[in-house]
Amino acid sequence: xxxxxxxxxxxxxxxxxxxxxxxxxxxxxxxxxxxxxxxxxxxxxxxxxxxxxxxxxxxxxxxxxxxxxxxxxxxxxxxxxxxxxxxxxxxxxxxx
Amino acid sequence: xxxxxxxxxxxxxxxxxxxxxxxxxxxxxxxxxxxxxxxxxxxxxxxxxxxxxxxxxxxxxxxxxxxxxxxxxxxxxxxxxxxxxxxxxxxxxxxxxxxxxxxxxxxxxxxxxxxxxxxxxxxxxxxxxxxx
Numbered sequence: 001x002x003x004x005x006x007x008x009x010x011x012x013x014x015x016x017x018x019x020x021x022x023x024x025x026x027x028x029x030x031x032x033x034x035x036x037x038x039x040x041x042x043x044x045x046x047x048x049x050x051x052x053x054x055x056x057x058x059x060x061x062x063x064x065x066x067x068x069x070x071x072x073x074x075x076x077x078x079x080x081x082x083x084x085x086x087x088x089x090x091x092x093x094x095x096x
Numbered sequence: 097x098x099x100x101x102x103x104x105x106x107x108x109x110x111x112x113x114x115x116x117x118x119x120x121x122x123x124x125x126x127x128x129x130x131x132x133x134x135x136x137x138x139x140x141x142x143x144x145x146x147x148x149x150x151x152x153x154x155x156x157x158x159x160x161x162x163x164x165x166x167x168x169x170x171x172x173x174x175x176x177x178x179x180x181x182x183x184x185x186x187x188x189x190x191x192x193x194x195x196x197x198x199x200x201x202x203x204x205x206x207x208x209x210x211x212x213x214x215x216x217x218x219x220x221x222x223x224x225x226x227x228x
Contacts, residue, residue: 033143
């Protein structure tokens with residue numbers, strides 16, 4: 001009963017993150033929102049595992065969290081390099 | 097005697113289940129609050145501030161609830177690994193997104209005036225032993 005309420009609350013939170021993911025307005029806002037959606041997904045996986053008493057899908061939550069981190073870091077590098085690519089100081093190879 | 101022991105064990109399991117689900121509900125409420133913060137705030141830094149709450153404290157609450165619900169080593173090792181990785185990676189990810197949008201000045205120009213955004217572009221080119 002409380003587990004179902006927890007899953008519902010996580011669904012509502014992920015929905016709010018999804019609305020922000022669609023609305024934007026900038027790429028960084030969408031990246032943050034996608035990270036939040038994946039956080040909610042991983043928390044829902046852990047909650048469902050506890051509800052069923054099964055440890056089978058706990059690794060999936062770890063993988064989802066790591067994929068969210070990798071995607072966020074890569075997008076942050078992309079945001080940083082795409083608009084400063086033309087005026088980086090000489091010898092700086094960040095844009096390469 | 098056996099039935100009373102079983103009843104005690106069943107009662108303890110039920111209490112643990114309620115405690116676990118309440119911990120998880122608290123973590124999920126943090127996720128909901130973060131989602132509301134995404135919709136209500138109008139600035140990237142405020143949104144990141146809201147979004148990092150379920151990424152660390154929410155994870156800790158949900159994982160604690162899961163360990164209470166499933167008190168086995170197989171579950172506890174995976175969950176401790178998950179929360180350790182999350183505590184290492186979530187602040188780094190939030191900081192990188194904030195730093196990237198700070199550097200390309202993609203924040204609100206009326207709130208953060210661009211002449212006040214100082215960027216030490218030469219500091220990264222110094223070798224580490226010259227940083228003082």
